[in-house]
Amino acid sequence: MSAGLARLVARRIGTALCSLVFVVVAIFFMTAALPGDVADMLLGQNATPAAAQALRHSLHLDQPLWLRFMHWCAGMLHGDPGTSLLTGRPVSEMLAPRLYNSLLLAGATTVVSVPLALLLGLACATWRDTHFDRVMTVLTLGVVSVPAFLIATVAVFVFAVQFRIVPALSDIRSIHSVGQFILTFAMPVSTLASITMAQMIRMIRACMIDVFSAPYIEMAVLKGVPPIRIVLHHALPNAIGPVANAIALSLSSLLGGVVVIETIFNYPGLAQLMVDSVMLRDVPIIQSCALLFCLTYLFLTTLADIVALASVRKGRGA
């Protein structure tokens, strides 16, 4: 049984590697297809043919596309993603603090949203079809089906403009104490968490209802096991696989929300850097940011699938 599982997992990882190659190729060639000559654009009015030629040579733009692709890949493998076209600074130097900030935001969101979503999802499934469950269903459906910026805008309006509890923008350089940390992160983290949680609660609720309809739960109810014991000892251990899968999938969809939230709150993270670079057409930065995001996304979705595979196998074998 475990050999079969190992083969399935290996196959899933193989698929993920295929996707990774596709992603790397897609990112490079999509950004390489940028209209206009980068050398002409950088030089502006000073673009004499000789200067443009020299700059093109120094940027390796006179080489064929596949050779540039090889250089780019080699650079990435050595941890050298090139230099920014606009500022001339190394991309890694510009990326590092942004990456740290984004990880901080994502980490705080995960810490807040996962336990809350677990609790609420379990509660919804346990008290199915009660008023509590109906209110939660409408709420989560509402949050899932409006754009991320809408929730953030409403939150800013209510908490920062009307009640003036928290600052509307996240100036993370002015953090000197735990209190300030919480105040600064309250808005972005709570909006991001509410978006992620809505999705998680819906999926966890569905998983748990699925488990609750199993014969052994009915058996436990008939034996007179108290409800809390049924949830914690009978249902939850059997639902861990699907629930973990749901959590990983929701976290991977957090990436889209991060882009919007960082822009709205002016949070100096990776996503904001990427949106700015798209507007300014700074190709090396776009490539590196996109690669980082895709890697995280791929890792989380693969992890979700592997967890699901492992739990299905275990369920069947037991």
Next chain:
Amino acid sequence: MKVRVSLPSATQRVGMLFGFWLVLAMFGPLLAPYAPGQIIDTQVFAPISHQHWLGTDYLGRDLGSRLLYAVRYTVLICTLSTAFSCGCGILLGVATTATPAWVEQVAGRLMDGILSIPSLLCALLVIAAFGDSLMALVLTMGVIYTPGAYRTSRALALRIARMDYITVAMARGEGRLFIIWREILPNMRGPLLADVGLRFIYAVLLLSNLSFLGLGVQPPLVDLGSLVRENVLGLVYGAVAVVLPTIVIAVLTVGINLVLDATAGRRS
């Protein structure tokens, strides 16, 4: 013999709701009292009044007129891109049930590849490369949501292809195209429509987010997301100009989602 598929009333409701938005998108701007770019008042962020039913925006333009045009662009762009993604996805998904295995392998890998780039990120990349014309937006969003439609329709078609009446049809000696067109497609209509509705909502969300970031529909054209973006300064005054477009987006997406949810609940 005629095969009758009776539509559940929930599916009809999805159709009616969608039809309403489509009609509003087509003919709504005819109701607009002013041109969308015309500055009609010196007071910016004016409240609701007799002259301007929905107030004015950050430049003193009539918000009601702009809103009607915004609905047109949001609904039409999303309809076109959904038609593209679901058309391609369903065609590929159903066709690969009848083609040699290697075609399915290639298509499946390609779809997995597209799926492994987060949608908003993919849109950012394409827009960085090909600019933000309306055509590019429609195609980008179309390609992004093709894998989802492909997966759903393929799963549905595979389930139906195993049914007895398909075996009977094949035993009768009917051609593959005939079986796909007359036996498989009509029987996956209900779940497929729900999936199309969901893709439409995703498209609205993506377009609004893109426009809000300033990378979607560009001025002088206007859609719901860019309407929120340009008026976001009015948030401080609680202006109608920023509240109303957000409400319209919510009504559009939540409405369709609620009807779809009711459909799904009834089926299971």
